[in-house]
Amino acid sequence: MATGKIIKALSGFYYVYHEGTVYQCRGRGVFRKRKVTPLVGDIVEFQAETQTEGYILSIEGRKNEFVRPPIANVDQALVVTSAANPDFNSVLLDRFLVLVEAKRLEPIIVISKMDQTSEAVAAEIEEYQKVYERIGYTVILSSFRDAGGIDRIQSYLAKKTTVIAGQSGVGKSSLLNTIDPRLNIDTDEISESLGRGKHTTRHVELYEVAGGLVADTPGFSSLEFGDLETDQLSECFPEFVEVQDQCKFRGCLHAKEPKCAVKAEVLEGNISEKRYDHYLQFLNEIQNRKPRY
Structure with missing residues (x-):
């Protein structure tokens, strides 16, 4: 044995x-x-x-487990989104971050394909980078030709079990192949007609990469907040957690309640208004989901 x-x-x-x-x-x-x-x-x-x-x-x-993708005992998540092809989507990025935070994983945000976008979009993404770094997240802007960005990503993988999260087509498998060409993981071109990537990863597998283990997975195939309750959502926004004890009402959902510290921080510009809008969107989604029996 x-x-x-x-x-x-x-x-x-x-x-x-x-x-x-x-x-x-x-x-x-x-x-x-x-x-x-x-x-x-x-x-x-x-x-x-x-x-x-x-x-x-x-x-x-197990210290944690995911249903989709089916994997356990993960230390951190590399949340990969792209600057172009598909276009940068801040709502989708925040959705992934909520799902990662709900599992108490450390997220590392990688925004790929920075070399494929316009100067205006690159400037907008850099503003988002400042927002996320102010929260305390690690943000790496990268292209697959950028040795500095790739080296920085590698440094976060050592001695960790990492899951890669991100929509299809953002370059998750290409990223792993760039870090370690021996992996030779199947990748596919963006489907022009659909505007999104084809699913090329068929199963969950842990690869030895940069001194750690990395899961190349079919990604988070469900992006619904099925297991998350309304009172748990704000716990997945670290900048809310910092101030929500100052809300007048215990159990404040930071929506319609008066004397809410989170809303006050949004008005002061200390919490991103866009992040707050995404929170309200997700809250509404959870409140209106159909009950399961």
Whole structure:
């Protein structure tokens, strides 16, 4: 019996990394009975007669887990968005940040394809960069020809398990291939007719990259706030968390309530009005979602 980490799950097999070797394993029937599915990122105990005949016996407790993509024990998220092709979308970026914050992950924002946009759009993105850095986020503006940006991204990957989040077509797989050409992960051109990327990543897999483990995944295929309640949303906006204890009403949703510290900070210009507008949009979405039974 040995302990290892699942680095890939495919067609009912789990590929467990242990001391430099990968073992192909199946899950014991006991997992099905308990309705537990081993996930990429899980630390497991396993037994293997050969490299292709192993069984997972138990799964250690997880510090976090995602349903889409199915992965566990992640340290941080590289949130990749693009300056062009597809165009920069601040609402979508904030949506990804909320989903990442909800899982208590450290987000690192990468805005790719900076070399493919106009000076006006680049200037607008640089203003957004200032907003996010003021909040405390790391923001890296990059193109795949920019060695400095790539080096900076690599420095954040060491000794971490990182998931890459971002809409299709922003260059998540291209980014990994640039950092480590040996990966040779499938990429595809933007679909001109759809204006978005085709899904080229078929399964979740952890790759050794820059001294850490990086998940190349099909991305967050669901961007809905299905598990998030109205009173949890503001916790996913760090700049709100800093001041919301000063709101007059406990449980303030920072929407229609009087004497709200968050709204006061927006009026003072200390909290981005656009970020606040996105918060209200997300709040309305959560309040109006259909109940699940």
